[in-house]
Amino acid sequence: MDKNERFDIVIKRYDHLAEELSKPEVIRNQSLYRRLARERNDLSEAVEAITSYRELERRVREDREVVESGDDAELVELAEAELEELEERLEELGERIKALLIPKDPDDSRNTVFEIRAGTGGNEASLFTADLARMYRLYAEGQNWKVDVLSSNPTEIGGYKEIIFLITGEGAYGKLKFERGVHRVQRVPVTESGGRIHTSAVSVAVMTEAEEVDVTIAPKDLRIDVFRSSGPGGQSVNTTDSAVRITHIPTGMVVTCQDEKSQHKNKAKAFKVLRARLLEKAKSEQEEKIAAARRTMIGSGDRSAKIRTYNFPQGRVTDHRINLTLHRLDETLNGDLEEIVEALSIAHREELLSEGIEYGGESGPGHD
Numbered sequence: 001m002d003k004n005e006r007f008d009i010v011i012k013r014y015d016h017l018a019e020e021l022s023k024p025e026v027i028r029n030q031s032l033y034r035r036l037a038r039e040r041n042d043l044s045e046a047v048e049a050i051t052s053y054r055e056l057e058r059r060v061r062e063d064r065e066v067v068e069s070g071d072d073a074e075l076v077e078l079a080e081a082e083l084e085e086l087e088e089r090l091e092e093l094g095e096r097i098k099a100l101l102i103p104k105d106p107d108d109s110r111n112t113v114f115e116i117r118a119g120t121g122g123n124e125a126s127l128f129t130a131d132l133a134r135m136y137r138l139y140a141e142g143q144n145w146k147v148d149v150l151s152s153n154p155t156e157i158g159g160y161k162e163i164i165f166l167i168t169g170e171g172a173y174g175k176l177k178f179e180r181g182v183h184r185v186q187r188v189p190v191t192e193s194g195g196r197i198h199t200s201a202v203s204v205a206v207m208t209e210a211e212e213v214d215v216t217i218a219p220k221d222l223r224i225d226v227f228r229s230s231g232p233g234g235q236s237v238n239t240t241d242s243a244v245r246i247t248h249i250p251t252g253m254v255v256t257c258q259d260e261k262s263q264h265k266n267k268a269k270a271f272k273v274l275r276a277r278l279l280e281k282a283k284s285e286q287e288e289k290i291a292a293a294r295r296t297m298i299g300s301g302d303r304s305a306k307i308r309t310y311n312f313p314q315g316r317v318t319d320h321r322i323n324l325t326l327h328r329l330d331e332t333l334n335g336d337l338e339e340i341v342e343a344l345s346i347a348h349r350e351e352l353l354s355e356g357i358e359y360g361g362e363s364g365p366g367h368d
Contacts, residue, residue: 046100108174111209113276117162121200126159128185138335145169150269151257178344180206187312210275223247229258322347
């Protein structure tokens with residue numbers, strides 16, 4: 001498929017989406033409407049760039065005709081000067097269009113459910129779980145996103161065995177999806193009298209917030225238990241049965257929420273986590289079925305793989321997927337993640353480009 005055929009496919013799809021979005025049956029199906037509207041919005045910049053590219057091509061052809069005719073020396077000189085500039089702009093715009101035509105993840109604009117769980121390392125892992133929770137909260141606030149704790153399991157020393165929160169804001173999942181995996185910390189624990197460096201691990205799961213239309217949960221598949229909330233050490237912190245435990249019987253998934261004093265609020269939060277986990281499970285199974293389809297160095301492959309190390313003695317952060325090392329640990333833990341996030345996004349786009357994946361190719365979005 002040549003360049004112009006690919007451009008035609010994009011423009012035809014863009015126009016087709018406009019027609020689809022005006023149909024009453026699509027408007028009534030809000031899930032489909034939102035998906036198609038997102039796709040059309042994603043294509044708008046590419047369509048504008050293609051229009052500009054074709055206009056530049058027309059001007060290049062006209063200038064070449066003037067140069068080849070050689071009828072008027074003054075006109076030829078002007079055309080040659082303009083031709084050099086136009087061809088340079090044409091090349092730059094062509095590269096930009098290539099990047100724009102990489103299929104976008106339709107989930108990128110969605111909110112995200114973020115789980116941070118202490119792994120190997122005991123108390124030190126729980127403390128670093130709290131450090132990462134603070135880091136992501138500060139980053140989210142810097143992006144003007146809203147952060148709501150859905151569930152937490154605090155420890156007596158100020159850490160967390162697990163904390164789950166919802167991050168709400170435009171592009172939250174798209175920016176944070178590469179954070180999933182195992183984060184390793186190397187530092188001297190406060191309880192270490194000998195000054196030895198310990199290595200601990202914390203796992204991060206990043207899931208899209210699932211709407212009710214995304215996941216159907218049959219009431220018969222659920223067991224819902226209520227009990228009194230407990231704090232660190234197991235002591236009761238509530239005199240009413242406000243804590244909620246939801247078990248999804250077919251998968252064995254269990255979600256517990258007890259942060260709120262209201263049983264109703266805890267139940268709503270637990271359902272939000274359960275829906276996100278079920279949607280993530282379905283997506284993972286689909287990814288496996290298409291057999292390691294485009295296993296890039298980022299965001300695919302083993303979710304349990306070590307992705308990043310935070311080394312306190314050396315004051316460095318290293319992302320192992322892209323061999324990026326920054327000697328600015330304090331700034332990173334204070335929420336300054338943009339350099340890492342942007343580097344991961346760029347590496348992901350370059351990987352897709354190197355595989356020749358563009359809109360209208362075999363891996364491009366399908367038609368309805």
